[in-house]
Amino acid sequence: MSNRRNVELVLLVFAWILGILGTLQVGWSTGEGTPPRLWITTAAVALIALVMHLVVRFRATYADPIMLPVGTLLTIFGLIMIYRLDVADARRAELNDAPIPTPDVYSQLTWFAIAGILFCGVLILLRDHRRLQRYTFTFGLLGLLLMVLPLAPVIGTTVNGATLWIRVGTFSFQPAEIAKILLTIFFAGYLVKTRDSLALVRTKVLGVGLPRAKDLGPIVIAWAISLGVLVFQRDLGTSLLFFGLFVSMLYIATQRRSWLFIGFFLFLGGAYFAYSTFGHVQARVTVWIDPWTYADTSGYQIVQSIYGLANGGILGAGLGQGFPNLVPFASTDFIISALGEELGITGIFAILLLYGILIERGLRTAITCRDGFGQLLAAGLSITFALQVFVIVGGVTGLVPLTGLTTPFLSYGGSSLIANWVILALLLRISDRSRRPDLSKVSPDDAMTQVVPRMKQS
Amino acid sequence: MSELALTLVRLAFLALLWGFVLATVLVLRRDIRQPADATSSGKSEKKSKGRQPKPPKPPKISRKQKVRGNRLVVIDGPLVGTVVALDGKQITLGRAPDSTIIIDDDYASSRHARIYESEGSWVVEDLGSTNGTWIDRSRITTPTVLPVGAPLRIGRSTLQIQN
Numbered sequence: 001m002s003n004r005r006n007v008e009l010v011l012l013v014f015a016w017i018l019g020i021l022g023t024l025q026v027g028w029s030t031g032e033g034t035p036p037r038l039w040i041t042t043a044a045v046a047l048i049a050l051v052m053h054l055v056v057r058f059r060a061t062y063a064d065p066i067m068l069p070v071g072t073l074l075t076i077f078g079l080i081m082i083y084r085l086d087v088a089d090a091r092r093a094e095l096n097d098a099p100i101p102t103p104d105v106y107s108q109l110t111w112f113a114i115a116g117i118l119f120c121g122v123l124i125l126l127r128d129h130r131r132l133q134r135y136t137f138t139f140g141l142l143g144l145l146l147m148v149l150p151l152a153p154v155i156g157t158t159v160n161g162a163t164l165w166i167r168v169g170t171f172s173f174q175p176a177e178i179a180k181i182l183l184t185i186f187f188a189g190y191l192v193k194t195r196d197s198l199a200l201v202r203t204k205v206l207g208v209g210l211p212r213a214k215d216l217g218p219i220v221i222a223w224a225i226s227l228g229v230l231v232f233q234r235d236l237g238t239s240l241l242f243f244g245l246f247v248s249m250l251y252i253a254t255q256r257r258s259w260l261f262i263g264f265f266l267f268l269g270g271a272y273f274a275y276s277t278f279g280h281v282q283a284r285v286t287v288w289i290d291p292w293t294y295a296d297t298s299g300y301q302i303v304q305s306i307y308g309l310a311n312g313g314i315l316g317a318g319l320g321q322g323f324p325n326l327v328p329f330a331s332t333d334f335i336i337s338a339l340g341e342e343l344g345i346t347g348i349f350a351i352l353l354l355y356g357i358l359i360e361r362g363l364r365t366a367i368t369c370r371d372g373f374g375q376l377l378a379a380g381l382s383i384t385f386a387l388q389v390f391v392i393v394g395g396v397t398g399l400v401p402l403t404g405l406t407t408p409f410l411s412y413g414g415s416s417l418i419a420n421w422v423i424l425a426l427l428l429r430i431s432d433r434s435r436r437p438d439l440s441k442v443s444p445d446d447a448m449t450q451v452v453p454r455m456k457q458s
Numbered sequence: 459m460s461e462l463a464l465t466l467v468r469l470a471f472l473a474l475l476w477g478f479v480l481a482t483v484l485v486l487r488r489d490i491r492q493p494a495d496a497t498s499s500g501k502s503e504k505k506s507k508g509r510q511p512k513p514p515k516p517p518k519i520s521r522k523q524k525v526r527g528n529r530l531v532v533i534d535g536p537l538v539g540t541v542v543a544l545d546g547k548q549i550t551l552g553r554a555p556d557s558t559i560i561i562d563d564d565y566a567s568s569r570h571a572r573i574y575e576s577e578g579s580w581v582v583e584d585l586g587s588t589n590g591t592w593i594d595r596s597r598i599t600t601p602t603v604l605p606v607g608a609p610l611r612i613g614r615s616t617l618q619i620q621n
Contacts, residue, residue, distance in 0.1 A: 004485070004489075007485055010481075011478070011481060011482065011485070014477075014478050014481060015478065017474075018471070018474055018475060018478060021467075021470075021471055021474065022471060024467075025464075025467050025468065025471055028464065028467065029464050029467075029468075065485060066482050066485055066486065069482070070482060073478060130562065133562075193536075196539035196540075197539070315468070315469065315472065316468070316472070318464060318465070318467075318468035319468070319471065321464070321468075343471075343472065343475070344472070346472050346476070347472055347475060350472075350475045350476055350478075350479050353479050354478075354479060354482070357479075357482055357483070357486065360486075361486075370555045370556065370560070371555065371560055371562070433555070
């Protein structure tokens with residue numbers, strides 16, 4: 001019985017070689033020559049990937065062989081692009097006689113190492129994903145706490161208008177990224193218990209079966225939370241992500257289309273409310289409808305991003321030969337447009353396809369999983385990837401209003417990288433359990449059956 | 459580096475990137491083509507292949523079937539509300555992930571009990587469980603006929619055959 005671990009290793013080596021080639025290409029075409037510390041950084045990446053592979057090989061033997069290499073390749077592409085933007089920043093600093101800024105790529109590499117450790121930690125400590133179900137409400141509470149943490153007086157920090165960060169000393173973190181995972185676990189655990197009453201009990205209104213008012217509770221709460229995020233933390237992207245996640249999980253759990261309609265109308269209501277109440281939402285929409293009028297002010301970012309993509313064309317300018325640093329926040333929100341400029345539509349489509357494959361593997365894991373909790377969890381986690389990619393790629397290309405979300409695995413930023421690798425570890429754990437060939441040989445649960453104390457028979 | 463060499467490197471990089479995508483797609487394809495190799499659906503397919511030689515039973519909607527009940531409902535416990543259609547196949551109950559009804563309960567055994575059809579009625583058999591299988595208030599020791607409506611207790615769950 002092949003368990004596809006060797007295939008995974010080959011794909012990982014492939015991804016690693018692509019990473020070396022990309023880095024070399026940046027060095028050559030920017031005239032830097034072979035990048036300094038190239039061998040140390042590539043060796044570090046190889047080490048992280050190898051350790052992750054070995055942990056999967058021994059702790060999640062039957063897990064899906066594709067997800068780990070795809071995640072690694074995307075992370076490596078992020079590292080290449082961040083290195084490339086470091087070079088551009090250093091150049092500009094040299095021209096202006098300013099001090100050369102600290103390169104971001106090494107801190108991103110450190111975050112990758114931490115993410116790798118957490119990835120291994122999840123796979124080693126969590127032998128069975130159903131264990132998470134026992135702490136459904138604990139996770140829900142923790143998730144909510146993490147969501148409101150940035151509003152706390154001392155540690156909460158506002159960056160670029162959004163109160164999404166906590167800062168302790170020099171260390172800053174976006175707790176919403178972790179809250180995303182915890183709330184997905186909570187929702188999976190909650191829905192698996194209540195889905196029948198959500199799905200079966202309904203009243204007919206205008207020919208559409210609608211759930212009872214009291215069953216509407218969870219979706220209304222989710223809606224209120226996402227609006228709360230929008231109001232108090234002024235972050236459109238996170239609020240969209242949470243609402244989309246809740247509605248899709250409700251739909252998957254109950255298989256009732258009415259949740260989609262309800263979700264859609266609640267979304268419209270929320271969107272209208274946000275548009276008419278908040279200036280920053282209005283500004284985003286105005287820029288989205290016509291960025292060119294505001295090309296020098298609020299639309300600068302998106303216009304530069306579109307120019308960059310146009311400059312990239314079909315085959316791209318080549319790594320190191322475009323001007324992706326002209327877009328503000330090129331390494332975080334706009335990393336897709338930076339990659340689009342230098343790899344062209346050919347490269348962007350390859351990357352989007354890799355996201356598609358990753359999400360497909362996640363959803364397939366959900367389908368083959370044998371317990372309801374695992375199904376919902378895998379589906380929910382895959383949907384967070386899908387929503388994030390849609391919202392951010394749509395945003396930088398002008399398809400939907402721009403909202404600040406990170407691109408999974410690619411973007412510069414520790415919290416997001418860690419969260420995405422933990423999600424991947426959870427998906428691999430569920431996948432391992434659902435793909436195990438012979439279950440009779442595997443003990444179904446580590447815990448022993450408890451013995452009921454003998455009672456008097458009446 | 460000359461312009462030409464850079465262009466070649468650039469194109470080679472894109473080609474390799476697509477090579478990676480194609481490689482993953484090939485792996486995917488093998489997974490879909492040979493699900494029996496690794497996925498769980500493959501396992502059940504294998505099983506059903508084994509059963510294929512038997513001619514499929516014609517669906518009989520006889521009075522008999524109505525009398526003996528056609529669905530198993532969990533009426534109490536963590537899985538309350540779960541309904542499993544009784545269509546002549548054996549139903550296994552327990553904590554093991556491959557059971558028909560996975561009873562996620564610390565008081566249920568991995569392979570707790572099975573329910574199968576015999577001479578027009580449903581028979582429940584305990585598979586050596588720790589805490590026993592109970593029909594109403596009596597613990598069963600041998601395969602016992604499970605009448606419609608009788609409460610079958612396993613761990614903290616109660617099941618019932620309904621029409």
